[in-house]
Amino acid sequence: MLLYVHVPFCRRKCGYCAFHSEVPKGDAVQVYVDGLLREIALWGDRLGNAPVRTIFFGGGTPSMLPARAISVIMDRIRKAFALDGAAEVSLEANPESVASMDYMQTLLDSGVNRLSMGFQSLDPATLKLLGRPHSVRDAIRTFELARTMGFANINLDFIWGLPNQRLKLWLDDLRAIVKLGPDHLSCYGLTVEECTPLEQDVLQGRIHLPDDGEQGKMFVYGADYLESQGYLQYEVSNFARMGFQCRHNLGYWEGEDYLGLGPAAVSTLFGRRWTNPTELAEYTRSVDERTIGHEGETLTLMERVQELVMLRLRTTRGLRVKAYRELTGRDFLKDNKSLIHALHRNQLVRIRNGYLSLTRNGLLVSNAILERFFSEMDALGIGQAPDAVAADRPPEGTGA
Numbered sequence: 172m173l174l175y176v177h178v179p180f181c182r183r184k185c186g187y188c189a190f191h192s193e194v195p196k197g198d199a200v201q202v203y204v205d206g207l208l209r210e211i212a213l214w215g216d217r218l219g220n221a222p223v224r225t226i227f228f229g230g231g232t233p234s235m236l237p238a239r240a241i242s243v244i245m246d247r248i249r250k251a252f253a254l255d256g257a258a259e260v261s262l263e264a265n266p267e268s269v270a271s272m273d274y275m276q277t278l279l280d281s282g283v284n285r286l287s288m289g290f291q292s293l294d295p296a297t298l299k300l301l302g303r304p305h306s307v308r309d310a311i312r313t314f315e316l317a318r319t320m321g322f323a324n325i326n327l328d329f330i331w332g333l334p335n336q337r338l339k340l341w342l343d344d345l346r347a348i349v350k351l352g353p354d355h356l357s358c359y360g361l362t363v364e365e366c367t368p369l370e371q372d373v374l375q376g377r378i379h380l381p382d383d384g385e386q387g388k389m390f391v392y393g394a395d396y397l398e399s400q401g402y403l404q405y406e407v408s409n410f411a412r413m414g415f416q417c418r419h420n421l422g423y424w425e426g427e428d429y430l431g432l433g434p435a436a437v438s439t440l441f442g443r444r445w446t447n448p449t450e451l452a453e454y455t456r457s458v459d460e461r462t463i464g465h466e467g468e469t470l471t472l473m474e475r476v477q478e479l480v481m482l483r484l485r486t487t488r489g490l491r492v493k494a495y496r497e498l499t500g501r502d503f504l505k506d507n508k509s510l511i512h513a514l515h516r517n518q519l520v521r522i523r524n525g526y527l528s529l530t531r532n533g534l535l536v537s538n539a540i541l542e543r544f545f546s547e548m549d550a551l552g553i554g555q556a557p558d559a560v561a562a563d564r565p566p567e568g569t570g571a
């Protein structure tokens with residue numbers, strides 16, 4: 172099983188962000204940590220010391236928590252679950268909030284072995300425009316400190332398609348990033364989320380984003396450059412040096428069960444999915460009343476099939492045709508024969524060793540391709556009336 176710990180706090184809200192997070196007030200951090208510790212113990216009882224092979228502290232900004240709190244949370248997790256001795260333990264951090272030797276040493280001592288830092292850009296003006304709380308110098312200094320302190324697995328997050336960014340600027344950033352030498356890179360295309368300050372700036376013409384053609388070049392040429400430097404693309408937004416793929420995210424994309432802890436965290440276990448209450452007070456109440464995880468839904472066959480196709484086609488390995496057959500009793504290649512032929516003619520998909528995957532150009536337009544697959548599946552009625560084959564099978568990832 173994979174464990175996800177959601178930390179819903181940030182120092183301030185970035186102008187483009189739609190994740191659940193808030194600037195903590197009063198004793199909110201302590202209330203959160205106490206509630207989280209009780210939730211961990213509760214799930215430990217319910218799941219009977221279940222095996223855990225990865226932990227991911229995400230947010231929000233997990234490094235807003237005192238290092239001591241992370242250490243106590245890790246101890247509680249070890250008591251409640253059978254944590255694999257070689258577990259990958261990732262923690263997301265903003266460069267300014269993790270930048271002390273004591274803080275990093277406590278993280279290392281508590282078992283955090285993968286640091287994921289949100290750099291986002293190497294352009295000072297862009298960082299300001301995005302409302303990021305750190306400078307380029309802070310970020311680089313923190314990266315170097317993390318290496319010196321002994322973090323051997325570091326991811327850096329970047330965004331492309333930023334206001335006023337052109338292909339050359341993005342490639343210049345990538346060259347500087349590669350020189351730093353992180354082990355893993357997550358490069359996300361900027362999404363203009365509803366109800367964010369960024370959306371207002373774009374709608375009112377105060378900010379101009381690169382057009383689709385320029386963004387397409389950033390995606391394709393950026394990925395080509397990273398691969399030429401030894402960072403292999405293994406998912407639409409993720410690149411890693413050999414042996415440094417994120418095991419937690421890979422497990423998620425491959426349909427493994429995951430337990431989400433903390434406010435607003437999502438879980439999928441034994442074919443059921445639920446979301447924890449978002450508000451801190453409601454979250455701690457549902458932990459204390461032991462009702463957390465009681466609400467939720469059993470995933471329908473349609474949802475499971477769509478997730479299988481969507482998550483696997485975002486990875487460069489692709490969809491194992493046999494996995495689709497095991498879930499639906501049908502042949503994906505035959506079901507989508509003419510669409511796959513058309514995509515193949517346009518060099519957007521490839522079929523290799525029983526896997527159908529998107530090419531780099533295919534990944535660029537993956538959302539449009541997925542929509543086409545889903546409408547074909549709709550037309551065929553796949554998943555609408557569970558057939559005997561599918562109904563008899565355990566949910567994806569059960570028992571992992």
Ligand code: SF4
Pocket residue numbers: 180181182183184185188189190192230231232265289
């Ligand atoms: S630090 Fe991350 S989670 Fe927090 S507001 Fe900024 S983008 Fe959102």
